[in-house]
Amino acid sequence: MGFALLGLLAQEPLSGYDLKLRMERRVGNFWSAGHSQIYPELARLEGEGMVEHRVVEQQDRPDKKVYTITDTGLHELKEWVTAPVEPGVVRDELVLKAYSVWLADPEKAVTLFRDQQRLHKEQLLRYEEIGAWMEEEWGEDLYRLDSPRFAIYATLQRGISYERGYTEWCAWLAYRLESGVRGGGARA
Amino acid sequence: MGFALLGLLAQEPLSGYDLKLRMERRVGNFWSAGHSQIYPELARLEGEGMVEHRVVEQQDRPDKKVYTITDTGLHELKEWVTAPVEPGVVRDELVLKAYSVWLADPEKAVTLFRDQQRLHKEQLLRYEEIGAWMEEEWGEDLYRLDSPRFAIYATLQRGISYERGYTEWCAWLAYRLESGVRGGGARA
């Protein structure tokens, strides 16, 4: 988790609240955390010398602590980025449901998967819009390997790839379920 | 988690150890659990009347407890299958690394993503082989909506879709990183 915060702080100094806004609906679409995780984690990172903070007084709103990544933190982050990853667990409740879909009322199942298809399709379109915007606004930066913009664009591409695959799978399964219903439970 | 076990027990009675073998490298490729989760969970499910067990004595190996799903458990499982899912969290360490890849040595990054590309490609090929085997061996069952084989095949399809998308993304990113290196850090 700490590396998600360090990754954000490597781009710019941020307060806990800023981090919460960025994490509380994904960093580059593939990580998330609530503020109840972020504040203790920042304290831990500060204890380990990875980040520092200074209090910034504000007039029209409460004061905030702005965190900056330290040289140590930046070094650790760089090491971590290219370190090997363990296979990691995938957990997807919808796929788990699909595993028991043979027990379900096919019409209800169609509704479930068509709904999910729509949701993932909507997310896909949002990502594609953002991608188009980045290509237009950020242009050459997307080819600059040492630019954060390149990295953000790269994670967005995974989001697009993920949502496209998910949408297609939902559509495929919903179609099979519909065909089966029309066919009376076996191939027509 | 309980529904993963119920989903397996709905197909056939199994011991904790059998469940462990099936869970300890995914149910339908999208869930996993160690035996330290399974045994307490089975006890919990039994306490709730979702499963029952009988002890089966064996000659050449230790006795085992074989668990069977109850009518209550089957009913709960059926209800759950078509119940709506909350968006759910995606957590992927490699994508998180990609978010900070602009800080890394591009050559090391290429190694990381090419390695991951290879691993996901291998998984994809394994899934595709299993899929081809299912199509050959299970034939018409794959169109029978009330057959567990249809459901297993459906989850496998998501595995194929996932691994294909992942492989392509790794390849795309590795290629961009390589092009950038050759181009000297910006577009050639």
Added chain:
DNA sequence: ACCTCCTATGTCACTCTTGACATATGCTTC
């Protein structure tokens, strides 16, 4: 005045998950 909302930071209890520890049977291999 009161209420609600956004900003801002924090704690706490609970659940989920993992990895290590623990025990026992019986088979095969050295």
Added chain:
DNA sequence: GAAGCATATGTCAAGAGTGACATAGGAGGT
């Protein structure tokens, strides 16, 4: 006979993550 392995079942401590609770300043509306 000792060592290692597959089967078989469990516990426990620690970490990760979630949701609720708690506090507080200032803005804007009624």
